[in-house]
Structures are given as structure tokens and as C-alpha cells.
Amino acid sequence: MALIEDLRAAVGAAQVLTGTDMARHARDWLGKYQGAPVAVVRPGSTAEVAACVRVAAAHGVPVVPVGGNTGLVGGTMTTGGVMVSLERMNRIRAVKCDARLVVAEAGVILSRLHDAAEAEGLYFPLWFGARGSAMLGGVLSTNAGGSNVLRYGSTRGLCLGLEVVLADGRVLDLMGELHKDNSGYDLKQMFIGAEGTLGIITAAVMKLVPLPRAHATATLAARSVPDALVLLNRMQEATGGRVEAFEFMPRSYSERLREARPDLGLAFDHMPEVTILIEAATTVPAEAEPDATGEVPLVALLERVLAGMLEEGLVTDAVIARSEQQRRAMWARREAAAELCLGLGPIVDTDVCLPLDRVEAFLVQVLARLEALDPGARSLTVAHLGDGNLHFTVFPTGDDAVLKDRVLELVEDAVEELGGSFSAEHGVGLSKLPSMARRKDPVALEVMRAVKRALDPEGRMNPGKVIPA
Amino acid sequence: MALIEDLRAAVGAAQVLTGTDMARHARDWLGKYQGAPVAVVRPGSTAEVAACVRVAAAHGVPVVPVGGNTGLVGGTMTTGGVMVSLERMNRIRAVKCDARLVVAEAGVILSRLHDAAEAEGLYFPLWFGARGSAMLGGVLSTNAGGSNVLRYGSTRGLCLGLEVVLADGRVLDLMGELHKDNSGYDLKQMFIGAEGTLGIITAAVMKLVPLPRAHATATLAARSVPDALVLLNRMQEATGGRVEAFEFMPRSYSERLREARPDLGLAFDHMPEVTILIEAATTVPAEAEPDATGEVPLVALLERVLAGMLEEGLVTDAVIARSEQQRRAMWARREAAAELCLGLGPIVDTDVCLPLDRVEAFLVQVLARLEALDPGARSLTVAHLGDGNLHFTVFPTGDDAVLKDRVLELVEDAVEELGGSFSAEHGVGLSKLPSMARRKDPVALEVMRAVKRALDPEGRMNPGKVIPA
Numbered sequence: 001m002a003l004i005e006d007l008r009a010a011v012g013a014a015q016v017l018t019g020t021d022m023a024r025h026a027r028d029w030l031g032k033y034q035g036a037p038v039a040v041v042r043p044g045s046t047a048e049v050a051a052c053v054r055v056a057a058a059h060g061v062p063v064v065p066v067g068g069n070t071g072l073v074g075g076t077m078t079t080g081g082v083m084v085s086l087e088r089m090n091r092i093r094a095v096k097c098d099a100r101l102v103v104a105e106a107g108v109i110l111s112r113l114h115d116a117a118e119a120e121g122l123y124f125p126l127w128f129g130a131r132g133s134a135m136l137g138g139v140l141s142t143n144a145g146g147s148n149v150l151r152y153g154s155t156r157g158l159c160l161g162l163e164v165v166l167a168d169g170r171v172l173d174l175m176g177e178l179h180k181d182n183s184g185y186d187l188k189q190m191f192i193g194a195e196g197t198l199g200i201i202t203a204a205v206m207k208l209v210p211l212p213r214a215h216a217t218a219t220l221a222a223r224s225v226p227d228a229l230v231l232l233n234r235m236q237e238a239t240g241g242r243v244e245a246f247e248f249m250p251r252s253y254s255e256r257l258r259e260a261r262p263d264l265g266l267a268f269d270h271m272p273e274v275t276i277l278i279e280a281a282t283t284v285p286a287e288a289e290p291d292a293t294g295e296v297p298l299v300a301l302l303e304r305v306l307a308g309m310l311e312e313g314l315v316t317d318a319v320i321a322r323s324e325q326q327r328r329a330m331w332a333r334r335e336a337a338a339e340l341c342l343g344l345g346p347i348v349d350t351d352v353c354l355p356l357d358r359v360e361a362f363l364v365q366v367l368a369r370l371e372a373l374d375p376g377a378r379s380l381t382v383a384h385l386g387d388g389n390l391h392f393t394v395f396p397t398g399d400d401a402v403l404k405d406r407v408l409e410l411v412e413d414a415v416e417e418l419g420g421s422f423s424a425e426h427g428v429g430l431s432k433l434p435s436m437a438r439r440k441d442p443v444a445l446e447v448m449r450a451v452k453r454a455l456d457p458e459g460r461m462n463p464g465k466v467i468p469a
Numbered sequence: 470m471a472l473i474e475d476l477r478a479a480v481g482a483a484q485v486l487t488g489t490d491m492a493r494h495a496r497d498w499l500g501k502y503q504g505a506p507v508a509v510v511r512p513g514s515t516a517e518v519a520a521c522v523r524v525a526a527a528h529g530v531p532v533v534p535v536g537g538n539t540g541l542v543g544g545t546m547t548t549g550g551v552m553v554s555l556e557r558m559n560r561i562r563a564v565k566c567d568a569r570l571v572v573a574e575a576g577v578i579l580s581r582l583h584d585a586a587e588a589e590g591l592y593f594p595l596w597f598g599a600r601g602s603a604m605l606g607g608v609l610s611t612n613a614g615g616s617n618v619l620r621y622g623s624t625r626g627l628c629l630g631l632e633v634v635l636a637d638g639r640v641l642d643l644m645g646e647l648h649k650d651n652s653g654y655d656l657k658q659m660f661i662g663a664e665g666t667l668g669i670i671t672a673a674v675m676k677l678v679p680l681p682r683a684h685a686t687a688t689l690a691a692r693s694v695p696d697a698l699v700l701l702n703r704m705q706e707a708t709g710g711r712v713e714a715f716e717f718m719p720r721s722y723s724e725r726l727r728e729a730r731p732d733l734g735l736a737f738d739h740m741p742e743v744t745i746l747i748e749a750a751t752t753v754p755a756e757a758e759p760d761a762t763g764e765v766p767l768v769a770l771l772e773r774v775l776a777g778m779l780e781e782g783l784v785t786d787a788v789i790a791r792s793e794q795q796r797r798a799m800w801a802r803r804e805a806a807a808e809l810c811l812g813l814g815p816i817v818d819t820d821v822c823l824p825l826d827r828v829e830a831f832l833v834q835v836l837a838r839l840e841a842l843d844p845g846a847r848s849l850t851v852a853h854l855g856d857g858n859l860h861f862t863v864f865p866t867g868d869d870a871v872l873k874d875r876v877l878e879l880v881e882d883a884v885e886e887l888g889g890s891f892s893a894e895h896g897v898g899l900s901k902l903p904s905m906a907r908r909k910d911p912v913a914l915e916v917m918r919a920v921k922r923a924l925d926p927e928g929r930m931n932p933g934k935v936i937p938a
Binding site: 098099142143145149153154156157166170171172173174176177178179180181182183184185186187189190192193194210236237238239240241242282283284285286287353354355356357384387388389419420421422423424425426427428432435436439440441443444445446447448450451453454455466467 | 567568611612614618622623625626635639640641642643645646647648649650651652653654655656658659661662663679705706707708709710711751752753754755756822823824825826853856857858888889890891892893894895896897901904905908909910912913914915916917919920922923924935936
């Protein structure tokens with residue numbers, strides 16, 4: 001086949017996978033999507049990515065980039081396209097300590113960025129469960145969020161520069177390292193969150209921040225979400241914005257955790273309505289170094305705020321992490337979320353964002369409506385509450401498409417009524433195309449199509465994703 | 470004239486200015502540019518802006534938005550186009566305290582946003598000299614920076630949602646209020662910093678932050694920029710990133726200040742090589758409330774850091790603001806910058822950004838080269854040093870275009886050699902078109918043109934700006 005021969009000429013025969021060798025890339029890790037690429041190519045440089053894209057263009061074949069394959073929305077699936085795996089583009093080109101930035105290729109796994117930064121006393125503040133396999137190109141392409149967005153922003157806000165291979169194989173070099181650069185349109189913004197539909201991200205310049213000297217981490221029980229949010233506000237005021245994570249696990253989550261991962265334990269003997277994991281962090285020596293009593297001042301501060309809330313009845317129980325081991329145990333219970341969804345049968349997963357003061361109303365409404373629609377359905381919620389970002393997952397009683405779609409509509413109706421978004425941090429891919437068609441402003445969809453046509457006139461860059469037909 | 474009649478029908482006869490009534494809008498405030506619009510229209514609503522754009526489209530006439538007319542790059546000049554002044558779209562639609570955001574129209578003056586936020590105990594953290602006249606639509610269209618970017622980011626990072634009238638009069642509603650919303654391409658990013666070339670921004674949702682409870686402000690003298698930068702790093706470490714401004718004024722600036730604004734005084738009796746204005750701020754009660762000795766802890770911290778640097782000889786003199794009046798006096802000397810440039814004859818102004826550790830090298834190189842090129846030329850530098858953003862202004866000995874262009878090239882050569890950008894925070898407009906043509910990556914220019922064609926196929930939205938022909 002001429003296409004395969006040309007790809008082999010572009011990257012070397014060993015880096016063109018076909019047949020069963022493609023199995024690992026062709027299927028998403030949750031097993032929800034099964035693609036059928038014509039080949040998986042593994043270029044080792046930006047020039048090789050460009051060469052592959054030109055070969056695909058010459059043959060009129062779609063091009064679909066893939067990184068760590070940890071996506072949740074089917075964003076890398078293709079039938080008949082060439083998959084470009086960035087996994088060999090895994091060089092960290094530079095860590096610049098004074099400028100607090102890292103220059104890295106798209107195939108660098110997040111945890112390697114964490115390690116490289118930490119070795120220099122710095123921190124790469126993008127943090128979520130899949131950090132051991134997710135790659136830089138993928139988190140940029142989906143504008144990934146995670147647990148620390150509250151403090152440091154989403155991927156978009158961490159990106160200073162970008163290198164992109166365009167649909168015709170031209171290389172767009174936007175690898176600036178400056179904090180102010182208004183030299184024309186800020187083109188990198190178009191490719192961040194575009195899921196490979198406008199070009200393939202091959203490298204980026206990402207901000208680093210000072211490595212925290214101390215964390216203050218606690219798990220606490222509350223009766224309601226509004227009660228819990230009082231804690232967020234008080235800690236933000238007391239620390240001047242040093243809260244890094246504020247994660248919410250309702251009773252249904254704790255029950256499922258006990259059922260599926262009894263080895264991880266639970267924070268409390270009882271089963272509270274609301275469990276919160278809060279973490280603050282500081283880079284200030286005076287806040288991080290133990291005082292005369294041996295207490296870390298930031299931890300003592302969290303303790304005082306929690307004590308006040310316990311007294312007022314806003315918090316009903318609380319445990320403070322006294323060691324890194326205890327801190328890790330608290331996070332393990334939160335990061336088991338993805339696993340907890342496995343093995344519960346048919347699934348409708350959502351990734352919604354709400355104004356913080358509407359989260360409680362959302363949960364009440366959606367659970368009542370779900371009970372009316374499908375009485376036996378289970379649900380599982382876990383949330384980056386500090387951002388208003390909920391992963392509300394439903395396990396309906398049947399696997400038929402009509403029921404699943406009605407469940408999805410039910411959730412999204414409630415989100416829309418409360419001023420939220422149906423898509424927060426996982427991307428659109430294939431899974432949210434119907435939602436885009438139903439919920440997104442029609443003018444916005446028209447403008448997206450115009451941008452897509454301008455940058456990818458032949459419609460070969462990850463076709464069929466993000467923008468509904 | 471049919472065009473004028475149609476515009477009158479769209480917004481009412483009283484809001485269509487022609488002839489001498491347009492003088493205020495047709496000329497930029499520095500008097501560098503003189504336009505000749507066919508009319509200035511003053512729509513009072515988004516629907517009226519859309520109507521004006523449709524009228525202009527029907528007549529095939531360009532459309533150029535204008536706000537406070539405080540721009541520095543000729544971005545609102547037009548000969549033969551319709552100017553759309555947003556000044557009557559000056560409603561603050563909502564200040565949402567819990568969500569910490571403001572919903573405002575494009576014609577709202579920045580200082581009104583400051584006041585509206587402060588009334589609710591919040592702060593709108595975009596701050597620069599022209600805040601009394603610059604309007605929201607203009608700061609978004611230029612992605613304006615200013616003195617607090619170090620702490621809060623540029624305009625782009627403060628924007629949550631946007632409303633835009635497109636080239637054909639459609640209204641694009643992106644007025645989201647969420648911190649996570651990945652529902653397709655983040656289209657608002659395209660219009661921020663596009664200077665009206667892709668559409669007219671009519672309203673926005675902007676983030677607010679907690680109002681600082683206390684400031685610690687000082688003016689200090691140092692021998693060199695690298696010495697001064699040690700202070701920035703030490704204060705950032707000691708406070709965990711609470712430095713809001715770090716402004717640099719070299720000896721030439723102080724000399725010009727004494728000459729042009731003797732009423733403002735100088736911080737020191739002598740004339741130091743490097744004068745720095747540093748300001749930190751805190752929202753934490755424990756850092757803001759005077760202790761037993763009557764000292765504000767944040768101010769005491771700045772004092773201790775400065776004392777250490779005086780002892781080491783890194784700082785040669787320092788004054789701490791002991792009252793709001795003293796603080797304002799320090800800022801008045803910094804914010805006189807624009808005025809100080811007036812009356813010095815022909816001018817070549819620049820707005821460049823450099824990596825922080827290259828600022829000293831830039832100044833040394835560029836002054837030496839300028840001395841060689843045009844020995845009698847004066848220069849005036851003022852800088853948001855914390856961002857690496859320098860306003861380096863040259864007053865050449867002659868007014869001929871060739872000399873001025875050589876001066877500009879000299880500055881931009883040095884910027885390019887040191888990894889900087891020729892455009893930091895003022896925008897491109899007309900003034901930086903030659904620099905865009907000479908310095909910007911050709912592929913990036915091609916992509917900008919493709920985006921422009923996609924959104925404005927007839928090329929009628931602020932034509933001839935930002936992207937060189």
C-alpha cells in the first residue's frame with residue numbers, strides 16, 4: 001500500500017505500526033471506543049511529524065494525534081485515518097529555573113514534568129489521577145484541569161508557548177517564553193483545547209511555580225455543600241488564596257469506595273453526607289517551618305479554622321494529615337474515582353461545571369429527576385468543588401441508547417437551567433458531540449466551523465471531533 | 470448620503486456624528502495619528518452595534534471600533550470608515566460578589582470598574598495610568614497589561630466571557646461565568662488582543678479578586694538591575710507571591726521627571742542609577758492589621774527584607790510609604806511616564822518584553838548602539854520590570870523617517886538577539902505593522918491572515934491594522 005510505504009519513508013519502517021501492533025492505540029483505555037486506524041506512526045521529531053502529515057495529505061487520509069491514551073471522550077478514535085503517536089517525542093528540552101519554565105515535547109508524561117521541576121525546587125502545577133500516563137500534548141489539546149486549577153488555573157493558563165504542525169505540514173513556531181507578548185493574534189490559544197482538529201501540538205513552553213515547602217491537608221465531614229463552602233472561603237481569606245485543592249465526595253462516593261476499595265479505608269467511622277478533601281500549600285519559610293511547639297504554622301492555621309467550624313456545627317468531623325503518608329492516603333481515596341466507575345454496568349458519565357452556589361441545587365434536582373426517570377439507577381459523584389466542576393456519573397438500569405440519552409439530557413437540562421456548562425475539563429471528542437449540537441450557541445458553532453475550514457480546509461485533522469457535523 | 474441616512478435609522482440621528490463633531494474621535498490623544506472617518510456612530514446597545522455593522526456591510530464600508538481613545542498605536546484610525554464609539558455602552562450589568570465577577574459593557578471606563586468592585590470589597594486588578602479614560606472594550610481588544618500583571622496576569626487572563634458583534638452583524642454570545650468550560654474552541658481568545666479586526670467586543674465577564682487590606686510600598690535605589698531583581702525574588706519568597714508591582718525607573722527617567730514635573734519631587738536627594746517602586750499587598754487580616762507596636766506586618770516584612778539588602782549593599786537607599794498619601798506620591802512619579810515624553814520632539818516609542826535576566830544587557834547594548842547611530846539622541850525608559858516589559862523611548866536628533874526607522878530597528882535587533890518580543894502590552898495597530906512584517910514568523914502571519922479571512926471575508930473590520938499586508 002503506497003500510503004504505508006510513504007509513511008515508512010518518512011519515519012522509518014520500525015515506527016509504522018499496522019495490524020495487531022496497533023491494538024494499544026486503537027482502543028481507548030476505558031474500552032468504550034474501538035477505532036480502526038490504517039496505521040499508527042511514531043515520529044521522533046517535529047520534522048517527522050510534519051513529514052507524516054504531508055504524506056497523509058498527499059493520500060487524502062485523516063490524521064489523528066494520540067498521546068498517553070488516557071482521554072475519556074473518544075478524542076483519538078479513527079476509522080481509516082493515520083494515528084500519529086507522540087510518545088517518542090519525549091524530550092524535556094530545557095528547565096529554566098530563573099525564568100520558571102520548562103520547554104518540553106508533546107510526548108512527555110506529566111509525572112516526568114513533575115519530577116524534572118521538583119529537581120530544581122519548582123512545581124508543575126497540573127495534577128490529576130492519570131498523571132503517570134497522560135502526555136503534555138494531550139493535556140494541552142484538551143485544556144485539562146485537575147485538582148489544582150483553583151490555585152494555578154487550567155492548562156491554558158500555564159502555557160507560554162507552543163509548536164504546532166499544521167494540516168499541510170507547515171510548522172508554526174510560537175515557542176515564546178515571555179509573560180507579555182502581544183505581537184498579533186495569540187494563535188496558540190486556538191490550538192489549546194482544539195483536540196488536534198486544527199493541527200498537532202508537538203512541543204510547548206509551560207510555566208513552573210515555586211515548589212511548596214509545606215502542605216496542610218485535611219479530610220472533613222459536613223452536612224451540606226453550602227456548609228462546606230464556608231470552609232473554602234475562610235481558608236482562602238486566612239491564607240490569602242493558598243488553598244490548592246477542595247475536593248468533594250458525597251455519601252454515595254464513600255459507600256462505593258468502601259465497596260470497591262476497602263483497602264483504602266475511610267476517613268471516618270460514620271458515613272457523612274459530605275466529605276471534603278482540602279489542601280493548602282505555602283512556599284513561605286515562616287509559614288512552613290515548625291514553630292517552637294513543633295507545629296507547622298500553615299497546618300496550625302487550618303486546624304484553628306476547622307476548630308471554629310466544628311464549634312459552629314458547620315463541620316461535623318475532621319482529620320488533619322500529620323504525615324506525608326497520611327496525606328497520600330487521603331489523596332488515594334479521592335483519586336480512586338475513575339476505578340470506582342468500573343464494573344457497575346452501563347454508564348453515563350458527565351463532566352459539568354456550575355456556579356459554586358448552585359452545586360447543592362444541582363445535586364438535589366438531578367437526583368430527584370433521576371429517581372423519577374429510572375428508579376433503580378445508581379449514581380456516583382466526585383467534584384473539584386472549588387471550581388464548581390462535578391463528575392456526575394449515572395449507572396442506569398438498562399443499556400439502551402434511548403434511556404442513556406434521556407439520562408444525559410436530564411443532567412444537562414439541570415446544568416443549563418442553573419447557568420452551568422456541559423463540558424468542563426475532559427474535552428468533547430466524540431462523546432459530547434450531541435451535547436455540542438443541542439446546547440452550544442449556534443453562532444458559536446458557525447464560527448468554530450469557519451475557523452476549522454480556515455486551518456484545515458480539507459477536513460483531515462481529527463475529523464468528526466469537537467464540532468458536530 | 471445613503472450611508473449616513475441608514476446609520477441614522479440604525480441608532481438615531483443624534484448619535485451619528487459627522488464633520489467637526491468627529492474631531493475628538495478622529496485623532497489619537499497623542500496627536501500622532503489623524504484619521505478621516507465618514508461618520509462616528511454612538512450605539513447604545515449590542516443590537517444597535519449590530520445594526521451599524523450591517524449598515525456598513527451593506528455599503529461596503531470599513532468599521533472601526535473606538536473606546537476611550539487612549540491607545541498608543543493608532544489602532545482606531547480610519548480614513549473612509551465608520552467609527553463605532555462604544556462610549557454609550559457604559560452599563561455595569563452586574564457585580565456578583567460570591568462569584569467574584571463583573572458583567573460590563575465595552576464602554577465602561579476602567580476606574581468605574583475599580584469603584585464598583587471596591588464598593589463590594591473586591592478589586593478589578595487591571596491598573597495603569599490611563600485608567601480614568603480607557604474603556605473595557607479597548608483593554609480587551611489590546612490585551613492590555615499595566616502594573617499588576619506580575620500578580621494577576623494580563624487582561625486575557627481576567628476575562629471569563631465575551632460578547633462580540635461579528636463582521637456580518639451576527640452576535641456571538643460567549644458570556645460564560647465559569648472557571649472551567651471546555652465546550653469546543655475557546656473563541657473568546659481570538660477576539661482578545663485582535664484590536665477589532667475580527668469583530669467588535671460589546672460586553673464581557675471579568676474576574677474580580679479580594680480587595681487588599683493593606684499595601685506595603687517602597688521606593689528604593691540600587692546600582693544595577695540585577696541587584697534590584699534580588700529584591701523581587703526575596704519579597705516573592707518571603708510573601709509567597711504577594712508582590713503586585715515592581716517598576717523600574719533609570720537615572721534618565723528621574724532626571725526628566727525633575728525637569729518636567731518638579732512638583733512631584735524625587736524620592737532621593739541624589740540621582741540613583743536604578744530607582745524601583747515595589748508594592749506588595751495582602752488580603753489576610755493577620756498580615757494587614759497593625760501589631761502591638763503599631764506596625765503593619767506586611768510593611769514590617771518589606772522593611773526587614775530591605776534592611777538586609779541595604780546591609781549587603783544591594784540596595785543603596787530606600788523609603789517606605791508610611792501613609793496612603795506617601796504611597797500615592799510614589800505612584801504619581803511612576804505614572805507621569807506618558808507625560809514626560811511630551812515636548813521632547815520627534816519620538817520613537819517602543820513597548821518591548823525581555824527575559825528578566827536580559828534586561829540589563831538590553832539596556833547596555835541598546836544605549837551603546839544608539840550613541841553610535843545618533844550621538845545626540847535622548848532616551849527615556851520606564852519598565853514593568855517584574856514582567857520584563859520595557860517602554861524604551863528614543864528622541865532622535867532629527868525627524869526624518871529613515872533615521873527613526875533605523876532607531877527602531879536598532880532597538881528591535883537587540884530585543885530579538887536577547888529572546889524578547891517587539892510588542893508587549895500596547896498592541897500593534899498601525900505603529901508596529903513594519904515590525905510585524907520584519908520580525909514575526911512568516912507561518913504565523915499566514916495563519917493570522919487565514920483567520921482574518923475566515924471571520925471577516927470582506928476585510929472590513931478595522932482593516933490595515935495588526936496584520937501587515
